[in-house]
Each structure stands twice: as C-alpha cells, then as structure tokens.
Amino acid sequence: MNRRTLLKSSLAAGAVTLAATAGLLAPGRVLAAYPSAAFAAKDSAGALSTAMGSPEYSLSDEISIKAPDIAENGSVVPVTVSSAISGVESISILSEANANPLVAVFALSAAEPYISTRIKMGKTGNVVAVVKAAGKLYASKKEVKVTIGGCGG
Amino acid sequence: MKKTIKLRAKAKNGVVTVKALISHPMETGLRKNKKTGKLIPAHHIQQLVARSGDKTVLQAALGGAVSKNPYLSFRFAGNKGDTVTLSWVDNLGQSDEVTGSVK
Numbered sequence: 001m002n003r004r005t006l007l008k009s010s011l012a013a014g015a016v017t018l019a020a021t022a023g024l025l026a027p028g029r030v031l032a033a034y035p036s037a038a039f040a041a042k043d044s045a046g047a048l049s050t051a052m053g054s055p056e057y058s059l060s061d062e063i064s065i066k067a068p069d070i071a072e073n074g075s076v077v078p079v080t081v082s083s084a085i086s087g088v089e090s091i092s093i094l095s096e097a098n099a100n101p102l103v104a105v106f107a108l109s110a111a112e113p114y115i116s117t118r119i120k121m122g123k124t125g126n127v128v129a130v131v132k133a134a135g136k137l138y139a140s141k142k143e144v145k146v147t148i149g150g151c152g153g
Numbered sequence: 154m155k156k157t158i159k160l161r162a163k164a165k166n167g168v169v170t171v172k173a174l175i176s177h178p179m180e181t182g183l184r185k186n187k188k189t190g191k192l193i194p195a196h197h198i199q200q201l202v203a204r205s206g207d208k209t210v211l212q213a214a215l216g217g218a219v220s221k222n223p224y225l226s227f228r229f230a231g232n233k234g235d236t237v238t239l240s241w242v243d244n245l246g247q248s249d250e251v252t253g254s255v256k
Contacts, residue, residue, distance in 0.1 A: 039216040103218040109209040116226035
C-alpha cells in the first residue's frame with residue numbers, strides 16, 4: 001500500500017515537472033522575438049507602440065493597399081500591401097475594428113516591400129498598413145465593408 | 154506529420170515571387186463553440202521565417218487575425234535555381250518547414 005502511494009505520487013510529480021519544463025522551454029526557444037503583448041493590445045495605437053515603439057505615423061500615399069471595398073466574408077479578406085518608400089524595414093497590417101487590431105508584422109530582411117495575404121475582420125473598418133522605413137512610421141488606410149464578420153460569432 | 158506548406162516560387166527579371174499556402178486552423182482564442190458555449194483555445198501560427206540559401210528573406214509575426222489556412226505571397230531579389238525555405242511555429246510549439254526551388 002505504501003509502496004503504491006509512493007510510486008503514484010512520484011509518477012505524478014514527474015509528470016508535472018516534465019510539463020512545466022516543456023511549457024517553459026518551448027516558448028522561450030521559439031517566442032524570443034514574438035511580440036505577444038502587441039497582438040493582445042486592444043487598440044491600434046497600443047499595438048503600434050508595443051510593436052514599433054511609437055503609435056505615431058504619418059499618412060503616405062506611397063503605400064498602396066489592395067483590398068476589396070466590400071468583403072462578403074470577413075473571415076477571408078485578401079489584402080496586398082506594397083510600398084514605393086525606400087529602405088522599408090517592416091510592414092505591419094492592422095484591422096482597426098478587430099478586438100485585437102494587430103494582424104501581422106512582416107520584417108523584410110531581404111524581401112521587396114510587397115506582401116499579400118488574407119486576414120480576418122470582425123466588422124467594417126479600416127485596414128491599416130504601417131510601413132517602417134529609416135526608423136519612421138508611414139501608414140495608409142483603406143476602409144473595407146464587411147457583411148459577415150469573421151472574428152467571434 | 155503531413156506536409157502543411159505548399160510553396161511556389163517563380164523568377165522573373167531577377168525578382169522571385171513566392172506564393173505559399175499553409176494549412177492551419179488559425180484559431181484566435183476568441184471564438185466560442187456554439188454547442189457548449191466554451192471558448193475554443195487559441196491555436197495560430199506565431200512566427201514564420203523565409204530563407205533563401207543562407208540568408209533570411211522575411212520574418213513574420215502573425216496574430217490570430219490571419220485567415221484560416223494562411224496564404225502569403227512575397228517577393229525578393231533572386232534567380233532561377235535558388236532555394237526557398239519556409240518554416241512556421243505556432244503557439245502550441247508545432248512547426249513545419251518546406252524547401253522548394255525557384256522556377
């Protein structure tokens with residue numbers, strides 16, 4: 001009886017330790033640069049200041065956003081961002097009306113300033129493309145009307 | 154695990170256009186299961202890295218607001234015959250990687 005309890009408890013303890021190590025080590029290894037706080041931010045200013053260090057940007061018409069005017073299905077909104085600004089370091093895509101506005105950040109190590117992807121939009125709102133070039137933030141907005149939301153529900 | 158990444162890379166005038174399609178549920182963690190009323194736990198790709206040869210081309214941090222089965226297209230300077238490697242890691246620690254050659 002004693003032996004059984006001992007075995008059981010040591011096994012359980014072992015499992016807990018294993019889980020803890022796995023839980024602690026895995027994110028530490030892969031999430032070194034993942035800005036989880038920026039993705040959890042509830043407004044675009046907060047998301048930008050966490051991800052880019054500043055919520056301030058100047059609007060630029062050298063950034064073009066290609067997205068539909070009306071998206072019938074908010075869970076798949078195709079968005080293409082390209083920029084004519086030189087020395088682009090990163091392109092971020094935000095959807096202002098989402099619960100967590102930051103959609104994605106692309107750090108362009110050697111890529112051209114062109115990103116095309118598909119995003120989810122909770123409701124009608126602006127899609128904002130923020131381009132970081134030479135330490136400054138430039139942005140462009142485009143309103144997309146969503147008839148069926150893609151977040152929550 | 155089954156291959157989750159489909160990759161196409163084409164070179165034209167010294168610029169390679171890569172198109173990738175990844176199969177992944179991309180759960181935001183905000184959605185509710187309609188029957189039980191419980192939140193579906195978040196399960197989305199967090200980081201995505203594209204390399205060509207030994208140089209990093211693109212590093213992306215994705216949130217749950219990227220659509221299910223993400224599509225991504227990007228361009229970089231390169232030529233026919235180069236290799237492109239795309240890898241991703243999600244919030245549960247799962248990952249996949251695929252290497253293709255530029256056509």
